[in-house]
Amino acid sequence: MSEKKTALVTGASAGIGREFARQLAPQCSQMILVGRREERLRELAEELEVSGVRCTLLSVDLVEPAGVERVVKAIDEAGPLDYLVNNAGFTIIGAFETLPLSEQLTMCQTHINATLALTHAALPAMKAAGRGALINVSSMVTFSPYKDVAVYGGTKAFVTNFSGALQLELEGTGVSVQCLVPGFTHTELHDRKAFEQYDTPEVPAELWMEACDVVSESLAGLADDLPLVVAGAVNKRAAIDALQNDLLALQKALNPN
Numbered sequence: 225m226s227e228k229k230t231a232l233v234t235g236a237s238a239g240i241g242r243e244f245a246r247q248l249a250p251q252c253s254q255m256i257l258v259g260r261r262e263e264r265l266r267e268l269a270e271e272l273e274v275s276g277v278r279c280t281l282l283s284v285d286l287v288e289p290a291g292v293e294r295v296v297k298a299i300d301e302a303g304p305l306d307y308l309v310n311n312a313g314f315t316i317i318g319a320f321e322t323l324p325l326s327e328q329l330t331m332c333q334t335h336i337n338a339t340l341a342l343t344h345a346a347l348p349a350m351k352a353a354g355r356g357a358l359i360n361v362s363s364m365v366t367f368s369p370y371k372d373v374a375v376y377g378g379t380k381a382f383v384t385n386f387s388g389a390l391q392l393e394l395e396g397t398g399v400s401v402q403c404l405v406p407g408f409t410h411t412e413l414h415d416r417k418a419f420e421q422y423d424t425p426e427v428p429a430e431l432w433m434e435a436c437d438v439v440s441e442s443l444a445g446l447a448d449d450l451p452l453v454v455a456g457a458v459n460k461r462a463a464i465d466a467l468q469n470d471l472l473a474l475q476k477a478l479n480p481n
Contacts, residue, residue, distance in 0.1 A: 228254070231252050234258040235259060259312075286312050287330050304356060305346050310338075408432045410433070
Protein backbone atom coordinates (compact mmCIF):
# COMPACT_ATOMS: atom_id res chain seq x y z
CA MET A 225 0.00 0.00 0.00
CA SER A 226 1.76 3.17 -1.20
CA GLU A 227 -0.25 5.61 0.87
CA LYS A 228 -1.88 4.99 4.20
CA LYS A 229 -5.27 6.62 4.00
CA THR A 230 -8.07 6.99 6.51
CA ALA A 231 -11.77 6.91 5.69
CA LEU A 232 -14.87 7.47 7.79
CA VAL A 233 -18.18 6.18 6.46
CA THR A 234 -21.56 6.70 8.11
CA GLY A 235 -24.43 4.34 7.48
CA ALA A 236 -21.79 1.68 6.91
CA SER A 237 -23.79 -1.30 8.13
CA ALA A 238 -25.71 -1.74 4.87
CA GLY A 239 -26.32 -0.58 1.32
CA ILE A 240 -24.40 2.30 -0.19
CA GLY A 241 -22.40 2.94 2.97
CA ARG A 242 -21.21 -0.64 3.21
CA GLU A 243 -20.24 -0.55 -0.45
CA PHE A 244 -18.25 2.65 0.05
CA ALA A 245 -16.31 0.91 2.80
CA ARG A 246 -15.60 -2.05 0.55
CA GLN A 247 -14.48 0.00 -2.44
CA LEU A 248 -12.38 2.43 -0.43
CA ALA A 249 -10.68 -0.34 1.55
CA PRO A 250 -7.91 -1.06 -1.02
CA GLN A 251 -6.75 2.54 -0.64
CA CYS A 252 -6.93 2.67 3.15
CA SER A 253 -5.00 1.42 6.14
CA GLN A 254 -7.58 2.70 8.62
CA MET A 255 -11.34 2.92 8.41
CA ILE A 256 -13.91 4.26 10.86
CA LEU A 257 -17.23 2.52 10.33
CA VAL A 258 -20.30 4.24 11.75
CA GLY A 259 -23.72 2.60 11.96
CA ARG A 260 -26.50 1.61 14.32
CA ARG A 261 -26.14 -2.18 14.02
CA GLU A 262 -22.99 -3.37 15.72
CA GLU A 263 -23.27 -6.95 14.46
CA ARG A 264 -23.37 -5.74 10.85
CA LEU A 265 -20.40 -3.46 11.45
CA ARG A 266 -18.42 -6.35 12.94
CA GLU A 267 -19.16 -8.54 9.93
CA LEU A 268 -17.96 -5.79 7.60
CA ALA A 269 -14.86 -5.15 9.69
CA GLU A 270 -13.91 -8.84 9.59
CA GLU A 271 -14.22 -8.75 5.82
CA LEU A 272 -12.07 -5.63 5.46
CA GLU A 273 -9.43 -6.60 8.00
CA VAL A 274 -8.51 -9.62 5.88
CA SER A 275 -6.95 -7.14 3.44
CA GLY A 276 -5.07 -5.36 6.22
CA VAL A 277 -7.42 -2.49 6.99
CA ARG A 278 -7.65 -1.58 10.66
CA CYS A 279 -11.28 -0.84 11.50
CA THR A 280 -12.72 1.25 14.29
CA LEU A 281 -16.39 0.52 14.92
CA LEU A 282 -18.80 3.15 16.20
CA SER A 283 -22.21 1.65 16.84
CA VAL A 284 -24.13 4.89 17.34
CA ASP A 285 -27.36 6.56 16.32
CA LEU A 286 -26.68 9.93 14.71
CA VAL A 287 -30.12 11.07 15.82
CA GLU A 288 -28.71 11.28 19.34
CA PRO A 289 -26.35 14.17 20.22
CA ALA A 290 -24.22 11.72 22.20
CA GLY A 291 -23.84 9.57 19.09
CA VAL A 292 -22.69 12.54 17.02
CA GLU A 293 -20.26 13.54 19.77
CA ARG A 294 -18.68 10.08 19.72
CA VAL A 295 -18.06 10.34 16.00
CA VAL A 296 -16.69 13.88 16.32
CA LYS A 297 -14.27 12.63 18.98
CA ALA A 298 -13.15 9.81 16.67
CA ILE A 299 -12.54 12.35 13.90
CA ASP A 300 -10.42 14.48 16.22
CA GLU A 301 -8.37 11.46 17.30
CA ALA A 302 -7.91 10.09 13.77
CA GLY A 303 -6.11 13.13 12.39
CA PRO A 304 -6.82 14.31 8.84
CA LEU A 305 -9.32 12.12 7.03
CA ASP A 306 -8.71 11.24 3.42
CA TYR A 307 -12.37 10.37 2.91
CA LEU A 308 -15.47 11.43 4.81
CA VAL A 309 -18.64 9.83 3.48
CA ASN A 310 -21.84 11.27 4.96
CA ASN A 311 -24.24 8.55 3.93
CA ALA A 312 -26.44 7.80 6.97
CA GLY A 313 -30.11 8.38 6.29
CA PHE A 314 -33.64 7.08 6.19
CA THR A 315 -37.07 8.14 5.02
CA ILE A 316 -40.67 8.00 6.13
CA ILE A 317 -43.48 8.33 3.63
CA GLY A 318 -46.81 10.07 3.95
CA ALA A 319 -48.50 13.45 3.81
CA PHE A 320 -46.57 15.95 5.90
CA GLU A 321 -49.33 16.75 8.38
CA THR A 322 -50.20 13.08 8.97
CA LEU A 323 -46.72 11.98 10.02
CA PRO A 324 -45.44 12.42 13.58
CA LEU A 325 -43.46 15.63 13.79
CA SER A 326 -40.91 13.93 16.03
CA GLU A 327 -40.04 11.41 13.30
CA GLN A 328 -39.65 14.16 10.72
CA LEU A 329 -37.38 16.16 13.01
CA THR A 330 -35.35 13.00 13.53
CA MET A 331 -34.81 12.87 9.78
CA CYS A 332 -33.60 16.48 9.85
CA GLN A 333 -31.18 15.61 12.65
CA THR A 334 -29.70 12.71 10.69
CA HIS A 335 -29.51 14.26 7.22
CA ILE A 336 -28.68 17.85 8.17
CA ASN A 337 -27.40 18.30 11.71
CA ALA A 338 -25.17 15.22 11.77
CA THR A 339 -23.78 15.99 8.31
CA LEU A 340 -22.94 19.52 9.42
CA ALA A 341 -21.35 18.39 12.68
CA LEU A 342 -19.12 15.73 11.16
CA THR A 343 -18.09 17.93 8.25
CA HIS A 344 -17.32 20.83 10.58
CA ALA A 345 -15.19 18.54 12.73
CA ALA A 346 -13.26 17.03 9.82
CA LEU A 347 -12.52 20.03 7.60
CA PRO A 348 -9.88 21.90 9.64
CA ALA A 349 -7.46 18.97 9.67
CA MET A 350 -8.21 18.14 6.03
CA LYS A 351 -7.50 21.72 4.97
CA ALA A 352 -4.33 21.85 7.04
CA ALA A 353 -3.13 18.65 5.35
CA GLY A 354 -4.12 20.01 1.94
CA ARG A 355 -5.91 16.85 0.94
CA GLY A 356 -9.06 14.80 1.35
CA ALA A 357 -12.48 14.22 -0.11
CA LEU A 358 -15.92 14.81 1.30
CA ILE A 359 -18.80 12.82 -0.21
CA ASN A 360 -22.34 13.72 0.78
CA VAL A 361 -25.08 11.34 -0.34
CA SER A 362 -28.22 13.09 -1.54
CA SER A 363 -31.16 11.80 -3.62
CA MET A 364 -32.95 12.30 -6.93
CA VAL A 365 -35.74 14.05 -5.02
CA THR A 366 -33.37 16.99 -4.73
CA PHE A 367 -34.19 17.94 -8.33
CA SER A 368 -37.97 17.96 -8.11
CA PRO A 369 -40.56 17.97 -5.31
CA TYR A 370 -42.43 14.72 -4.71
CA LYS A 371 -45.53 14.33 -2.62
CA ASP A 372 -45.37 12.26 0.57
CA VAL A 373 -41.63 12.86 1.02
CA ALA A 374 -41.71 16.59 1.74
CA VAL A 375 -39.24 16.57 4.61
CA TYR A 376 -37.00 13.87 3.13
CA GLY A 377 -36.81 15.82 -0.13
CA GLY A 378 -36.20 19.06 1.72
CA THR A 379 -33.32 17.62 3.72
CA LYS A 380 -31.73 16.14 0.62
CA ALA A 381 -32.08 19.46 -1.22
CA PHE A 382 -30.18 20.98 1.69
CA VAL A 383 -27.43 18.37 1.32
CA THR A 384 -27.10 19.14 -2.39
CA ASN A 385 -26.93 22.91 -1.96
CA PHE A 386 -24.66 22.68 1.09
CA SER A 387 -22.26 20.47 -0.85
CA GLY A 388 -22.18 22.84 -3.82
CA ALA A 389 -21.49 25.87 -1.65
CA LEU A 390 -18.82 24.04 0.31
CA GLN A 391 -17.12 22.98 -2.89
CA LEU A 392 -16.83 26.65 -3.89
CA GLU A 393 -15.45 27.60 -0.47
CA LEU A 394 -12.81 24.87 -0.60
CA GLU A 395 -11.48 25.54 -4.10
CA GLY A 396 -7.70 25.57 -4.09
CA THR A 397 -7.36 23.91 -0.69
CA GLY A 398 -6.74 20.38 -1.93
CA VAL A 399 -10.00 19.22 -0.35
CA SER A 400 -12.67 18.13 -2.80
CA VAL A 401 -16.41 17.93 -2.25
CA GLN A 402 -18.82 15.68 -4.09
CA CYS A 403 -22.58 15.42 -3.86
CA LEU A 404 -23.66 11.92 -4.90
CA VAL A 405 -27.22 11.65 -6.19
CA PRO A 406 -28.52 8.08 -6.42
CA GLY A 407 -31.99 7.07 -7.51
CA PHE A 408 -33.72 3.76 -6.84
CA THR A 409 -31.02 1.51 -5.44
CA HIS A 410 -31.28 -2.06 -4.19
CA THR A 411 -30.66 -1.32 -0.51
CA GLU A 412 -32.56 -1.79 2.72
CA LEU A 413 -33.88 1.77 2.41
CA HIS A 414 -36.09 0.68 -0.46
CA ASP A 415 -36.99 -2.59 1.25
CA ARG A 416 -38.55 -0.83 4.22
CA LYS A 417 -42.26 -1.17 4.90
CA ALA A 418 -42.73 2.51 4.09
CA PHE A 419 -42.17 1.74 0.41
CA GLU A 420 -44.86 -0.93 0.16
CA GLN A 421 -47.38 1.59 -1.17
CA TYR A 422 -45.04 2.30 -4.09
CA ASP A 423 -45.08 -1.36 -5.13
CA THR A 424 -41.37 -1.18 -5.85
CA PRO A 425 -41.25 -4.54 -7.69
CA GLU A 426 -43.30 -2.77 -10.37
CA VAL A 427 -40.79 0.07 -10.74
CA PRO A 428 -39.23 -0.37 -14.21
CA ALA A 429 -36.06 -2.42 -14.03
CA GLU A 430 -34.03 0.27 -15.80
CA LEU A 431 -34.62 2.63 -12.87
CA TRP A 432 -32.92 0.32 -10.38
CA MET A 433 -29.20 0.27 -9.64
CA GLU A 434 -26.99 -1.84 -7.43
CA ALA A 435 -25.14 -0.14 -4.60
CA CYS A 436 -21.80 -1.30 -6.00
CA ASP A 437 -22.47 0.50 -9.29
CA VAL A 438 -23.59 3.69 -7.54
CA VAL A 439 -20.39 3.79 -5.50
CA SER A 440 -18.23 2.97 -8.52
CA GLU A 441 -19.67 5.99 -10.33
CA SER A 442 -19.09 8.14 -7.29
CA LEU A 443 -15.43 7.19 -6.97
CA ALA A 444 -14.87 7.57 -10.72
CA GLY A 445 -16.36 11.05 -10.45
CA LEU A 446 -14.12 11.79 -7.50
CA ALA A 447 -11.09 10.89 -9.58
CA ASP A 448 -12.31 13.40 -12.19
CA ASP A 449 -12.97 16.02 -9.48
CA LEU A 450 -16.69 16.20 -10.29
CA PRO A 451 -18.66 18.13 -7.64
CA LEU A 452 -21.96 16.48 -8.59
CA VAL A 453 -22.44 12.84 -9.59
CA VAL A 454 -25.87 11.61 -10.65
CA ALA A 455 -25.63 7.83 -10.71
CA GLY A 456 -26.98 6.02 -13.75
CA ALA A 457 -27.85 7.09 -17.29
CA VAL A 458 -31.60 7.06 -16.65
CA ASN A 459 -31.20 9.24 -13.58
CA LYS A 460 -28.98 11.66 -15.48
CA ARG A 461 -31.69 12.13 -18.11
CA ALA A 462 -34.33 12.55 -15.41
CA ALA A 463 -32.23 15.18 -13.65
CA ILE A 464 -31.79 17.13 -16.88
CA ASP A 465 -35.54 16.96 -17.54
CA ALA A 466 -36.30 18.21 -14.03
CA LEU A 467 -33.88 21.12 -14.34
CA GLN A 468 -35.28 22.04 -17.75
CA ASN A 469 -38.80 22.06 -16.29
CA ASP A 470 -37.60 24.32 -13.49
CA LEU A 471 -36.08 26.67 -16.04
CA LEU A 472 -39.32 26.80 -18.03
CA ALA A 473 -41.29 27.52 -14.87
CA LEU A 474 -38.88 30.33 -14.00
CA GLN A 475 -39.16 31.81 -17.48
CA LYS A 476 -42.95 31.82 -17.20
CA ALA A 477 -42.79 33.44 -13.79
CA LEU A 478 -40.49 36.19 -15.07
CA ASN A 479 -42.49 36.69 -18.27
CA PRO A 480 -46.12 35.99 -17.33
CA ASN A 481 -47.45 37.62 -20.49
